[in-house]
Amino acid sequence: MKNITFKRRFIFSILSVLILSMLFTFVGIYIDLKLTEKNIILRSNYYESIVPDIEKYISENKDRVLNKNFKGNLEKIIPLQGIEYEVVDSRGELLYGYFKESIVNTPVKLRKEPEIDKSSTPKMIKYVPIIYNNKIQGMVIFKYYLRSSASNPKYNWIVKYSENIMLLSPFIYIIIFTAIFASRLNKKLKIPLKQLMDGAEKIKNKDLDFTINYNSKDELGRLCKSFEEMRSELKKSLNHQWQMEQERKEMVSAIAHDLKTPITIIKGHVEGLIDSKRFDEDKVYRYLNLIDNNADRMTKLIEKMNILTKIEKSDFTLKYKKCNIIEFINEKSFDYNILAEDKKISFKCIINDERTSKALVSMDCYALSEILDNLISNSLRFTKEGGNIELNLNLTEEKMALCISDTGCGFSKKDTLNIFKKFYQGDESRSKEKGHSGLGLYIVKALVDKFNGKIEAENNEKGGAVVKVNIKLI
Incomplete structure (x- = not known):
């Protein structure tokens, strides 16, 4: 049941409660019927069914019944655990009997025919006259109850309560099984809910160093997974x-x-x-x-x-416009050539256009200009007089590959690992001398990432620096 939805789990629980309640009720009825069949539990009319046999016995013995000495014989016929009796004479006075308290007040009026007093059901009082020589010589009065009872009177209280319980048993079982399934459901809910509440409290206290561990395909499992993803993203965001x-x-x-x-x-x-x-x-x-x-x-x-500041804003996006990329690079090269001449450095631009169509391309020329300006100015900064700087552009239908190489001092091993980090200045004394802030190549890397491109820095065979930029064309 761990991976089923709460809707199905709820329906399953309700059906289980109803089915189990019905099953246990039928089992209880079956047990009651079997105990009744074996006379361990006596049916409600059991004693009433015995009375006719007792009447017959009285009719056969007639005046002998009026003799007190006959009491033992009479009580062998009467089941005293369920029937009380009194024997009265022709005047209605008590002769003998077996009773906890008087059944009727004496003297009692004699009756010519057997009668049953049903005025106080389930208690039944039956009057059986003793007729001898066509005269009423006396009467036997019986008292019994129309209710189920135990064959052993000591357990009558169990039968009495079991009857009430039997009537209420479906409702009792429903309550019991509902409590059981509710308890099981509560245990299942308690684990993820506690984790969620503890997690919410920790987030409230600005503590994000925890995890929600509850793997399930139900609604709570998905909620815990979403909560954990939210916590993870929130932690990343805050970090x-x-x-x-x-x-x-x-x-x-x-x-x-x-x-x-x-x-x-x-x-x-x-x-x-x-x-x-x-x-x-x-x-x-x-x-x-x-x-x-x-x-x-x-x-x-x-x-x-x-x-x-502009690049690092979350809403910063590149602004693409159609442009002639060859013409743009040539214009930039003209500017770089003037700067190189001022420093007595040779600048060269080589363009290789492999496209079949010379159509305009979509490009953010401002961002591309920032990339080139920072890379070329970096080469100018570290290339000595008489040195060379070369800008190579290779165009295909899919991408634009830029390669800026120089004959400067190149990169150290430490530089290649950190050069695109913010404020990294490499040789500190040289950087201060040249006015280097450590932001140029970081800006280049940030803009290349915005283009979904790649940038690499290495040394060429002559020891100078080489920076390669690959940008996909739209």
């Missing part, structure tokens, strides 16, 4: 929320640290200019250039913070 909260704290701390350096530099140079008694044009230009660079550094950091 994610706590993690995000912790990351926010770390981000604020990291940003405060990253902003402190350019602010200190700007403040120091401004104070230097203020304290100068005479202005040297070269010095002023140099100071202003440093102030401008550090202001740009802070601006870029704030821009990355804004992008990161």
Whole structure:
């Protein structure tokens, strides 16, 4: 019954109660009939059926019955456990008898014919006249009851109560079996309900480190499974929320640290200019250039913070638009080439279009631009003068594969494991020198994930860095 529904279980319980109640009632009736058949229990008219034989015996013995010495003979015929009697003479006065209390008040009026007083049923009083020589010489008065009784009078009380119980037995059995099945059902319900109540109390107290262990296919089993799934998802959600909260704290701390350096530099140079008694044009230009660079550094950091905040929102979605991807990459390459030339680095873009159709593709160009900008700026940051940066684009009907390689210092083993983590800065001293915040590649990874794409970082044969991005085309 563990895996059946409560509806079927309820119907099964009701039918079981009714069937068992009927069965036990019939068994009780059968036992009663067998005991009656063997005269262990005497039927209600048993003593009434014996009275005619006693009457016949009295008729045969006539006046002998009036003799007190005949009492022993008469009591051999009369079953005293169920019949009381009195013998009165011709004047209606008591001669002898067997009774607990007087059956009638004497003197009693004699009757010519046998009569039965049924006025106080089930108690029956029968008057049997003794007629001799056509005269009423006396009378025998019998008292018996029309009710079931035991052959042994000591057990009459059992028979008396069993009759009442027999009438009520179907209802008694229904109550008993209902209590039994209700108790069993309560035990089955108690285990999952206790787990659910304890679980609800723990959730109320912000404790999610527990499990609901109740495996069943019924409604409660499904409820417990749903509750456990809710607890698990809630725990994941809260852990994610706590993690995000912790990351926010770390981000604020990291940003405060990253902003402190350019602010200190700007403040120091401004104070230097203020304290100068005479202005040297070269010095002023140099100071202003440093102030401008550090202001740009802070601006870029704030821009990355804004992008990161936007990406990490639960409602953030990519905005796809039709675009010419070849033209878009060429425009971006033109910008990157100018930046590379300023640093005396060679930049090269190679495009391989394997598509049969040169149709426009759906793409979030802003997100793709952020990915390329961060990857190329990373290569520019760590590639020395005279080095090379190469952007490879391979287009098929199904996907777009980007590969950015450089001749820079590449990645260490630690870098390849942590490079896409938030605030990871690799070589700390080098990162500080270059103004690196540790957010660029994290943003790239987050956006690639939004595209349902893949990103990998490794070193090429010459020791430089290689980053591969695969994005499915819509």
